[in-house]
Amino acid sequence: MHAPRGQISLLLAAVAGLCWSAALALLLFGGLAVGDAPLSLERLLFCALILAAPLLTFVPVEQAFGLNGLTVEGTLGTVLLLYSLAFVPAPSDWLLALPDLPIYGLLIIALFLCGAAVTRPFIHVATARLFQARARAYDGRRVRRQSYEIGFLFATVATLAGLRVLTWVSLLLLAVALVIAELLFLSQVRAET
Numbered sequence: 001m002h003a004p005r006g007q008i009s010l011l012l013a014a015v016a017g018l019c020w021s022a023a024l025a026l027l028l029f030g031g032l033a034v035g036d037a038p039l040s041l042e043r044l045l046f047c048a049l050i051l052a053a054p055l056l057t058f059v060p061v062e063q064a065f066g067l068n069g070l071t072v073e074g075t076l077g078t079v080l081l082l083y084s085l086a087f088v089p090a091p092s093d094w095l096l097a098l099p100d101l102p103i104y105g106l107l108i109i110a111l112f113l114c115g116a117a118v119t120r121p122f123i124h125v126a127t128a129r130l131f132q133a134r135a136r137a138y139d140g141r142r143v144r145r146q147s148y149e150i151g152f153l154f155a156t157v158a159t160l161a162g163l164r165v166l167t168w169v170s171l172l173l174l175a176v177a178l179v180i181a182e183l184l185f186l187s188q189v190r191a192e193t
Contacts, residue, residue: 009060016056023049023082032086046086054078061121067143070120077113080106095162104162108155116151123147145185149178 026032026046036043058074061067084106091100124143156174160166 012056012060016053019049019053019056023053027082027086034087034089036087043087047083050079050082051075058117065121065124066140067120067124068140069144070117073113074117077110077115077117081110081114084110091162094164095159104158108158108162111158112148112151112155114151115154116147119150120144120147123150142186146182149182153178 023046026042026049030042030046032042032046054075055071058071062070084103088103088106091097091103093100095101095104120143123146127143127146153174157166157171160170160174
């Protein structure tokens with residue numbers, strides 16, 4: 001006798017929640033450090049958890065909503081972000097200082113991918129109800145573009161913070177520019193059929 005699909009989904013969600021909890025607990029309280037041996041038990045366990053948690057999270061969401069590429073982007077962004085937080089030394093200077101530039105670059109790429117992957121299902125669900133035209137409501141390119149815009153917002157905020165020029169005014173101007181750009185896209189770009 002096969003288990004109902006709903007029970008399997010709940011079981012996967014519970015396992016994903018446990019993986020996220022264990023990974024965050026190891027990150028915060030596990031004593032992970034830059035100098036750990038590459039094959040230490042804590043490091044291997046942490047790597048397995050930060051790979052399993054996004055896979056168990058994003059695969060069912062991608063299949064349920066048909067959001068192609070969500071699993072790859074979400075898993076890659078999450079692994080990059082959590083691994084760099086655990087094992088890459090924190091930058092000590094501003095963004096353009098040569099020793100810290102690769103660290104900032106890794107963090108900015110990870111924030112872009114994570115921001116885009118996490119927000120894409122929410123954008124899909126919210127705009128499917130918001131748009132009245134069916135073609136516009138289920139336009140996969142629009143959802144992807146809007147999630148990339150939010151990921152770009154996160155990455156730009158990190159960049160401005162790394163350059164030490166992040167202010168409320170620059171943040172507000174960036175948000176307004178992205179909203180205007182998206183309104184122009186919506187008025188000019190035809191919906192995917």
